[in-house]
Amino acid sequence: MIRRVLPHPFLFVALLVMWLMLNQSLAPGTFVFGALVAFGGSWAMVALDPPRARLRLSRLPPALRLAGRVLVDVFRSNLAVARIILGGAERRTHSGFMTLRLDLTDRYGLAVLAIIMTCTPGTQWVHYDPARGTLLLHVLDLVDERQWANLIKQRYETLLREIFE
Amino acid sequence: MSAHILGWSLTLAQVLLAFAMGFAAVRFTRGPRAQDRVIGLDTFYVNAMLMLVTIGIRSGVTLYFEAALIIGMLGFVSTVALSKFLMRGEVIE
Amino acid sequence: MNAAPDLPLWAAILVSLLVVAGAAITLVGSVGLVRLPDFYSRLHAPSLGATLGTGCILIGSMLCFGVLRDRLLIHEALIALFLTITTPVTMMLLARASLYRDRVEGNRAAPEHDPEPTEL
Known part of the structure; x- marks a missing residue:
């Protein structure tokens, strides 16, 4: 279910965290903009369609x-x-x-x-x-x-x- | 005292990096072939990026590190585009 | 011009050593770009600066700002990650473009065919 909105949830979280750390703030504006960037990034990954890697x-x-x-x-x-x-x-x-x-x-x-x-x-x-x-x-x-x-x-x-x- | 040590060694590092950029520029101007020039340019970009990092350490301004990232990215894209051009005669197929 | 962050003495010496060592190894790599005799050998030279040179300078920077505690160390990590991923791509593309050009022109610098696999 979550994958229909967010195809790569791990990538989304990683991008969002990176954005917040780069800006060094937790202000709502940074948060919203970071979420937008991460959303776009994880959908761009869908277009690239990489083969799945398994992490164990x-x-x-x-x-x-x-x-x-x-x-x-x-x-x-x-x-x-x-x-x-x-x-x-x-x-x-x-x-x-x-x-x-x-x-x-x-x-x-x-x-x-x-x-x-x-x-x-x-x-x-x-x-x-x-x-x-x-x-x-x-x-x-x-x-x-x-x-x-x-x-x-x-x-x-x-x-x-x-x-x- | 310690600020003096760091200041002078940063200056030394910047001089060394400036010489490194000079050597890369020599390869870029001398060639002899196009691929030699491209590799000279690529090295020049990496050295310029490191130079920005040393300036960033000296001033403590985060902006220099962001500029270093952007220079690295520009260098990557331009080198890839130039290599593609050398191989096929066009950049986007 | 000579303003620099005020670190404790041990950190200042360590950061200085790392930064100068990184700059020196980068310089050696760029010297190799001029001194090495042919293109394929020259391909090895810039990776000195892109690996150990960058590594030393970035670790020095991380140490400096880690001791000062005035910001997170994400920028250095990002630069290192980015350079590690992109350098192989550019070097491999350049090597293949040059090999292709040399083969098309029948240049002596590149072998006409790949050498036979080395048997172990």
């Missing part, structure tokens, strides 16, 4: 583990890329493309993997082929392809499959 509490521990790993890796890869940029000219010539076969097929999982690949400088997501399940990557320090493939598959993909599949 049991997926929280692997998600937190993944977040911890990514934070550490963002730090490490930033320093590694900074060293390449400031280092000698020879170090800057090892870049190249590589292809990787992925077992992960969930759309949200792939989106999170794309964010992780971009947030850790040194690996750049170029193209995912859903028919063959392969991912084209560009790597700045491509000395050993197998090492990068192992890193992505073991460090991120197994956890992402646990979370999203």
Whole structure:
């Protein structure tokens, strides 16, 4: 019943809370205008029609583990890329493309993997082929392809499959 | 005393960010190809956004953070539009 | 010009360190944009500023206004969230546009076909 008026109730509440926090007031005017914005936002989401994602509490521990790993890796890869940029000219010539076969097929999982690949400088997501399940990557320090493939598959993909599949 | 430390380090950060914007502008003017210019512009936007955040810390005015958000949004939209244009020769299909 | 919020000494030092470190790593990323030899390598450079650089400066800002307690920290969180979601989109679109252009023109910079998948 409520979904006929409010198709995405969680999104409505989240948008309204964000609006009130941005304005830092609980005046009736802000409240009404925030509710209008949130109403419009949740109906705009209907037009986009995203596939449903299921949120389960049991997926929280692997998600937190993944977040911890990514934070550490963002730090490490930033320093590694900074060293390449400031280092000698020879170090800057090892870049190249590589292809990787992925077992992960969930759309949200792939989106999170794309964010992780971009947030850790040194690996750049170029193209995912859903028919063959392969991912084209560009790597700045491509000395050993197998090492990068192992890193992505073991460090991120197994956890992402646990979370999203 | 502590206001002095923070003031000078904010100035230092702003100088560093200004140099970063300069390097991005070098890539933007030098090219050589269109995609190099686009990535220079995108970096320029991100650096400008960070510059606004440092100004916001100094003055404590919330408006600077809102401006930073808007600059980030403009940078995103313009980069996406330019990449689409590079790929297809038109922005909206 | 040099007016800055009056924080306790420990907070001022911590915020200063974070902000200068963030600005420095952003500068390194922009230097990479000039120093790296080809377009696909240059794609990696701006993400230094967009991840760790932005992260340090925003955490510094959150700490500063958290200690001052004069407003909520929603703006920094929004900027961080927004940048995390949009940077992958722009970088991926640019990489694909450039790959497409290089392939159409038969440029040596891009491989004609995707390399074979790496076997484990």
